[in-house]
Amino acid sequence: MVAAVARESGRxxxxxxxxxxxxxxLVYTFNFLDRQILGILAGPIKQELGLTDSQLGLMGGLAFALFYTGLGIPIAWLADRWSRTWIMTGALATWSAFTAACGFAGGFWQLFLCRMGVGVGEAGGVAPAYSLISDYFPKAQRARALAAFSFGIPVGSxxxxxxxxxxxxxxxxxxAFVFVGLAGLILAPIFRIVVREPRRGQADEVEGAPIPEAPPAPPKGGVAMLLRKSSFWLISxxxxxxxxxxxxxxxxxxxxxxxxxxxSLVDRSLFLGAITLVGGVIGVWLGGWLGDRLGAKNxxxxxxxxxxxxxxxxxCFALAINTTSLTLAFFLFLIxxxxxxxxLGPVINAVQHLVPAQMRSTASACFLFVNNLLGLGxxxxYFGAVSDLLTPRFGAEALRYAIYSGLAFYVVSAVLFTIAARRLKHDWVD
Structure with missing residues (x-):
């Protein structure tokens, strides 16, 4: 089987x-599985280690985001010049090992440092994958392929x-930490054996004729070219x-x-797991499908x-947070x-087309740097700190009001995407 895969890898x-x-x-599924598992375990961890919501928020966000974002760009720069498959293999093994190590943490700082280690590994797990997909799938299918890759987010979560x-x-x-970490370590060598490095730009064809392999990425100036584009900043x-x-x-x-x-812990695992899987997969695919269908025209x-x-x-989120009916909450959260x-699909595809083929890993990493430093970090x-701030007044309901306040960020996002849409055509690179 492996031999057959290897023969096919040339095209x-x-x-x-x-x-x-x-x-x-599958690798992206482990990426988000290891990243998001802390959320469901927050209750028992808080109880055993005596942590506050702010400390849990730091471990779930800043501890991971610091190295995940900081190392993402240099690793992507390397991925534009070296084997993306080797980089992803090493990244998977690293973040899986640190996930397993979380299971042996005895306090806040030990767990914080282990989560930083997860971020170090995952810094090399996404941008090279975006670039690989862009070299395996033609432009007409790329948003859907990137959306399919993004299934790893809801499935892993x-x-x-x-x-x-x-x-x-x-x-x-x-x-829980040890089990999922060891599973990722088993997957790493399988990934390296099966996935071969494609020619850069091989899927960018003109009337069915493959173009020559893209030249190596420029040693400098490429990032500066990307950062000069207003659409990049607005999108990010x-x-x-x-x-x-x-x-x-x-x-x-x-x-x-x-x-x-x-x-209970089991009930909320089943309840939220079903919402995340069903709603997430449908949403990711719908976005990619609409992106390819409408983006071809505009x-x-x-x-x-x-x-x-x-x-x-x-x-929908505001209504879902306000209900006390579990049945109604399920469907309101699903949407x-x-x-x-x-x-995910349409935006990642747009970022891939802000630069030539040989710079796609770097462009993706620059985008992920801004997105994750703010989003994750x-x-x-934010929600943990606001919850702690409101606890003296609202008690156990403080988290509900913290979530209400955070929904305003969706308005900011929609406005920025609308402005960026007007400038995208000018910055697009075919």
Whole structure:
């Protein structure tokens, strides 16, 4: 089987590229599984280690974001010049090892440092994958392929919630970290054996004729070219504003279900896992499908689709947070969970087309730097800090009001995406 895959790896067509995409999705699933598992485990960790919501927010956001964002650009620079598959293999092994190490933490600082280590590994797990997909799939299918890759977000988040909660309930929270970390270490060599490095730019064809392999990325000046484009900054800040709310709400919803709805660890694992999986997969695919369909006629649609999705998500989230009916809450959360992820395919595709093929990893890393430094670094801590601030007045309901306040970031995101849509055509690189 491996030999057959290797023979197929020399070309982008056939079933091989879908096998590559499937493995990339699996790696991204572990990326988010290891990233989001802390949310469902926050309750038992807080109880055993005696932590505050602010400390949990720091571990869920800043501890991860510091190195994840800081190392992302130099690693992507290397990925534009060296083997992306080797970089991703090393990244997967690193973040999986640190995830397992979280299970042995004895206090706040030990767990904080382990989460920083997870961020170090995951810094090399996304931008090279975006570039690989762009070299395996033609332009007409790229937004959908990138959206399919982004299935790793809802699937990984759902599995982190589900497995983390169930293992913690059956054994303890430490076993949950060790189990998922070891599973990632097993996947790393399989990924390296199966996935081969494609020619850069091989999927960019003109009337069916493959263009020559893209030259190496320029040693300097490439990032400066990207940063001069106003659409890049608008897209990055728009995505970051949405991620402040998206990452923050995703991290704190398990605690909200415990405090405001009185759900047990197992019940909230099943409840939130189902919402994240079903709503997330539908939303990611819908966004990619709309992006390819509408973007072919008008490039602005790649950014107008997420702008509309966030404006629809806001009232749905507000209603969902306000209900006390579990049945109604399930369906109300399902809609904004999907809309919250609809931006991934079209926006990532737009970022890929702000630069030539040989700079796509670097462009993706620059985008992820802004998006995750603010989204991850600020979002999770923001909701925890506001919850601590409001606790003297609202008690266990403080988290509900903290989430209300964070929904305003969706408005900021929608406005920035709409402005960026007007400038995208000027900065687009075919």
């Amino acid at each position: 982008a067509g056939g079933g091989y590229r879908y096998a590559v995409l499937a493995l990339l999705i 759902a599995l982190g919630i589900l497995f983390g909660g169930l293992i913690a309930a059956k054994v303890d929270w430490r076993a 800040l728009a995505a970051a504003a949405s991620s402040i709310c998206g990452y923050g709400v995703a991290f704190w919803l398990p605690s909200f279900f415990e405090r405001s709805l009185g759900m 490039k602005a649609a790649y950014l107008l689709v997420p702008a509309g999705a966030f404006m629809l998500a806001l009232p 904004p969970t999907g809309l919250n992820l609809a931006w 600020v979002g999770t801590y």
